Amino acid sequence: MTEAEDKPRRGRAGGRAARRARRQRTETRMLPSLCRGLPLCAPLDEEQIARIDAASMDILEEVGIVFRDEIALEDWRRAGADVRGERVHLDRGLVRELIATIPGAFAYTARDQAKSLPFGGPHAIFVPMTGAPYLRDLDDVRRLPTLDDLSMFHKLAHMAPALHSVAHHIVEPMDLPVSHRHLHVTYSAMRHSDKTFMGMTTSPRNAEDVMEMCALLFGDETLETHAVTTGNCNGNSPLVWDETMLGAMRAFCRRNQPVLCSPFVLGGANTPASVAPAVAQLNAEALSALAYTQVIRKGCPAIYGHYLSTVSMKSGAPMAGTPEISLMNFMIGQMARHYGVPWRTSNTLGGAKTFDAQAGYESATTLSAVLHAGANYIWHSAGWNEAGMHCSVAKFVVDAEACAMGYRMAQGIRWDDFDEGLAAVRDVGPGGHYLGHPHTQENFQRAFFMPELFDNDAFEQWQAEGAQEITARALAHARKLLSEYEAPALDAAKEEALRDYIARREREIPAMDALNQEH
Secondary structure, X not given: OOHHHHHHHHHHHOHHHHHHHHHHOOOOOOOOOEEOOOOOOOOOOHXXXXXXXXXXXXXXXXXXXXXXXXXXXXXXXXXXXXXXXXXXXXXXXXXXXXXXXXXXXXXXXXXXXXXXXXXXXXXXXXXXXXXXXXXXXXXXXXXXXXXXXXXXXXXXXXXXXXXXXXXXXXXXXXXXXXXXXXXXXXXXXXXXXXXXXXXXXXXXXXXXXXXXXXXXHHOHHHHHHOEOEEEEEEEEOOOEEEHHHHHHHHHHHHOOOOEEEEEEEEEOOOOOOOHHHHHHHHHHHHXXXXXXXXXXXXXXXXXXXXXXXXXXXXXOOEEOOOHHHHHHHHHHHHHHHHHOOOEEEEOOOOOOOOOOHHHHHHHHHHHHHHHHHOOOEEEOOOOEEHHHOEEXXXXXXXXXXXXXXXXXXXXXXXXXXXXXXXXXXXXXXXXXXXXXXXXXXXXXXXXXXXXXXXXXXXXXXXXXXXXXXXXXXXXXXXXXXXXXXXXXXXXXXXXHHHHHHHHHHHHHOOOOOHHHHHO
16 A cells, blocks of 8 residues: 555544554443343242232231331331331331332433433443452452542443443442541542442431532532432341431432332341242332332332342351342342332352352353343442452453443344345355455444453464463453543532532541541
């Protein structure tokens, strides 16, 4: 090719170097919320759904739910519940009336409006893990996390196309006092990404701080009409909701922000040692909290939640990726749809201590199950390992790619180029190949998912390129992403207001030493 022949090409596409740079740069544009196109796995028939529902309502009416919170108890009295001490007996008619006012779908508003998301019904979002007290870092060393480590994970989540949120405390920033962490965690999620995020519910006052920071970022009026964050409230199974979670729930619901109403299930330890009755108990616990959100504020968004694990009958240790967890996810999905509310599950969970084959199998089993169960809020979708004790950088980026693969599968079969593809069969005919056909050239990028982190080269090529296994490739990819990260623009006045708020609250909140406070 002569210089003259090459010049127009450079003009049109920026030259070979520019094209090569574009090919080498990792794609980080966020995918839209997943709109499922596959049939759901629904093992319960209508009679069995009714049986679970009736059993749960019997639990609510006859056994009752403990609400260890005076404000909640008084709220329930005013709502007409039968309150006996701390135990609230809920009439099934009252429960059905209350949960009927929960929106079946709503939209999440992100700082970047282009990253706002429809949610509920067929729409689902992937959210990274949270709460790890350790990490496996960019050198695959297990250690205590810092605020810088948390910011790193927020950046990685921001750049992962299939992750729709940056969550909140993916790892615990152990270099900050416990009493101040929620402020910096929230700021990090807001500053390092313009996707939606989670708000911390570690205490009622912390939840109020999160609401105030959201108001500074989005405006009070926006909070009244738009979901901008998500809180999580864990129940104490069996059949208890405590003051901390209920107070945090009120802080979110009063500002019209959604909360995950999440019983914390250790199957066989805090539920019956059998799938169906465990789901009946969990369903009762979730319904009691969902109903309470509507006592706080009728019509506010709420999400049927749970954390599912089964307990080893040999050791008592929690397990992930087991068949029973998949079955429970399928059942809970059916129950949530029966009540017409969106629901949350946990994804890519595992108990492995390193990013090994166990971690991969457990995570893949869970990912497949939650997609076929039809979950809407797919939490813990990246990084989880060692039963949540650490977040692995390597696993985080591989999980994010696995979610992109699951996203593609769950979209279902594309038919928009069916006729063109059949025409290619006639063009190529017997014994030919399709690699150079125009239909292939037009569709090769979207026809089949091409993972970046899974190696499919010949053994000799893999060996020549350093014989790297998945952990090494993933850590190199994470470093590349971080080198390419660009912070999304944030209005200077809003950033200053957030920083001022953090500084004021740090002066007001006693900064006890983290180690002393934990012990």
